[in-house]
Amino acid sequence: MSDFWRRFRRNRGAVVGLVILALVFAMAAFASVLFPGSPWDMATAPFVPPGEEGMLLGSDSLGRDVAAGIAHGARISLMVGAVSTVAALFIGVTLGAVAGYLGGWVDDAVMRFTEFFQTIPSFVFAILLVAIFTPTIGSVVFAIAVVSWPPVARVVRAEFLSLRSREFVQAAEVLGKSRIAIVVTDILPNAMSPIVVLSSLMVASAILLESALSFLGLGDPNLMTWGFLIGSGRSVIRIAWWMSVFPGLAIFVTVLALNLVGEGLSDALNPRLARQRGGAA
């Protein structure tokens, strides 16, 4: 553990990312203390520029506090990012493990299925899903999970393919352990590092995806989100630039922090791979 921490700390960007992430978490946790009351309530006159009348980041077309919207929106962004990633991990790990461990035609079938999901324009598919199942926080999480699992399945499958013929797995088989027990207790723990690295990047792209959906008006109508804030500022960008600039910065900073942490995790968990990684879309 201390070894892990030492390697993680060596990546300065990752430490900065972790600090930023902690601040965003704090902002989300203390949103109701910092900005009591609903972020939907009118706080002052419409279109107050940043820094005037006690509005740190200005007010929107209905006199709502932009800063309050950002603080409350942080909860939704982080929550959607985390929950949809867990759901996508569940789908991806299950399919990848089955394909990699069983091999043969099962592997073929699962990989074709995965390829199909990687081919289709995922954002268009997500829009379609949310629109058809009506925009609620549940359908947004569902849609993001449905379009985000394929990379997980691929990575897990590759790990399982290489691990299943190792001696410790053979030993477990000889001991008469059931297949499910072998997959869950022997192979999966050894395949954790790439899954952990991938999940931090997935939370980042889930936050981006959620913001894009809310920007298009597909967010849960009862919840204040960063994408919604930008969407409502779009048409008045000529008179109130702050309405779109600040929520966008919030997304940027959070996603950047998550990507940096992801790189740090990658360095710490597999030093071998540290140099050759791409990014998350």
Add this chain to the structure above:
Amino acid sequence: MELSRLPGFLLRRGIKAMIVILAIVVCNFLLIHAAPGDPASVIAGQSGAADERFLAQLREQFGLDRPLYEQLWIYLKGVLTLDLGFSHRQQQPVWTLISERLPATLILTGAAFAFAIVAGVTLGTLAARRVGSWWDSVITVIALTFYATPLFWVGLMLVLFFSVWLEWLPSFGMGTVGVEMHGIDVLLDLGKHLILPAATLGLFYLAVYARLTRATMLEVADQDFVKTARAKGVPEGQVVRRHVLRNALLPVITFAGIQAGQLVGGSILVETVFAWPGIGRLAFDALLARDYAVLMGVFFCTSVMVVGFNLLTDLLYAVVDPRVEVEG
């Protein structure tokens, strides 16, 4: 690959593409039935509000009282003859709506892709040749920035900067409204309107391609045939261009194929921000009106576009790289 084997390869890839397209149609079909409420009202594009006669007509047309597999067959036949349904809202066939908007989207995505690949490969090459220099770090920072920025927000910031503050470029539409223009002026006007949307859509992929080119060039540069070329005394510029870059481009091509879906999806956001009259904008309007027939049509057409683009990159790959013996 030998040219004589190309037709077989194309056939295999063509069959695979057909299967994907069929799967997408089935997917659309299942969605209509998975949606809460009456499938007829999903097709009609509104829940509860459509008039009964129209719904009854839809039930008849799609055989909604018959078994599911028969319905699927009716639906499949329709889509494969380009009958993508009827938009009740716009009182036009969905295919007509989409085919009118398709050229605008192709112009936008084509321009964005060309910009991203040319600028990305150039920047990546420069970074790979000067590893660890300030220039290399600048490119890494740019890449990290665009990985983390929402596409639509980049668009808005470009509008704010270049249209609102500097007043250099138009911020919406595809041409100046109400001005009569001819010949070259029309193209120039289009070009001016295209710059911001294409840049928005292209910047993210520019970052992706730059990083990818940098990584693969560094990998290729270590290989024996490059050392051999240097040892033979081939000039450095030629080594980079003919030996390193050419081989480093292959992963970039593959990746471009994989990312095609993302590019098309991104165009929905960009067209929404810039009121660009393509199928993305059409999808956004359909979204506001809950016009599911149009949305499904857009999903189908964008998927076909992606499949077509993948075929193209496969072919390009097979032609560019003689070592590859591509299996179906």
